[in-house]
Amino acid sequence: DAGVTQSPTHLIKTRGQQVTLRCSPKSGHDTVSWYQQALGQGPQFIFQYYEEEERQRGNFPDRFSGHQFPNYSSELNVNALLLGDSALYLCASSLYGSSTDTQYFGPGTRLTVL
Amino acid sequence: GQNIDQPTEMTATEGAIVQINCTYQTSGFNGLFWYQQHAGEAPTFLSYNVLDGLEEKGRFSSFLSRSKGYSYLLLKELQMKDSASYLCAVSPDFNKFYFGSGTKLNVKP
Numbered sequence: 768d769a770g771v772t773q774s775p776t777h778l779i780k781t782r783g784q785q786v787t788l789r790c791s792p793k794s795g796h797d798t799v800s801w802y803q804q805a806l807g808q809g810p811q812f813i814f815q816y817y818e819e820e821e822r823q824r825g826n827f828p829d830r831f832s833g834h835q836f837p838n839y840s841s842e843l844n845v846n847a848l849l850l851g852d853s854a855l856y857l858c859a860s861s862l863y864g865s866s867t868d869t870q871y872f873g874p875g876t877r878l879t880v881l
Numbered sequence: 882g883q884n885i886d887q888p889t890e891m892t893a894t895e896g897a898i899v900q901i902n903c904t905y906q907t908s909g910f911n912g913l914f915w916y917q918q919h920a921g922e923a924p925t926f927l928s929y930n931v932l933d934g935l936e937e938k939g940r941f942s943s944f945l946s947r948s949k950g951y952s953y954l955l956l957k958e959l960q961m962k963d964s965a966s967y968l969c970a971v972s973p974d975f976n977k978f979y980f981g982s983g984t985k986l987n988v989k990p
Binding site for chain 1: 914916923924925926929968977978981982983
């Protein structure tokens with residue numbers, strides 16, 4: 768049973784560039800959430816996708832956008848990268864409608880913006 | 882807004898018991914979760930509380946008081962491998978989670 772997978776593992780970009788991160792949810796899960804985790808901090812909720820639509824959004828600018836595909840996989844896009852966007856980006860999957868089921872996290876993508 | 886507070890760092894001795902506290906103020910409440918995160922790795926689920934009281938799972942227990950906006954994670958018989966960050970997360974809304982900054986636990990021999 769495959770868990771949550773993310774790609775790439777590491778990424779280095781320069782200010783102003785754009786980046787796309789990818790996530791495949793755990794088998795049987797239909798909901799994907801994205802988090803940003805700065806060094807020494809807890810994960811910060813970016814947004815959540817279900818049925819190919821953004822369902823919830825945290826306090827992140829429009830430079831952060833996403834997409835969910837019919838196979839439930841998801842992409843996170845960040846435009847006009849800033850130095851402060853350097854962080855670990857975590858994808859978590861869950862089953863929509865399950866009140867007690869927790870989220871399962873992927874290994875993350877470490878983004879460095881120079 | 883949402884506010885979740887945990888101590889930044891704690892140190893305990895192998896074999897001992899440690900309690901990590903979490904206080905929260907959120908616009909709603911749909912459950913409280915504890916995660917363990919080793920350095921450079923993804924968070925892994927430890928426990929879930931939605932009703933007041935204690936939930937026990939092996940060496941780990943978690944307590945919740947909704948009226949006080951308070952939870953704690955209790956780790957017994959500490960092992961060196963328990964050295965990690967422990968994240969308290971509150972779900973104020975359906976399928977939405979807010980995390981505290983995490984408590985770094987150092988277990989010493």
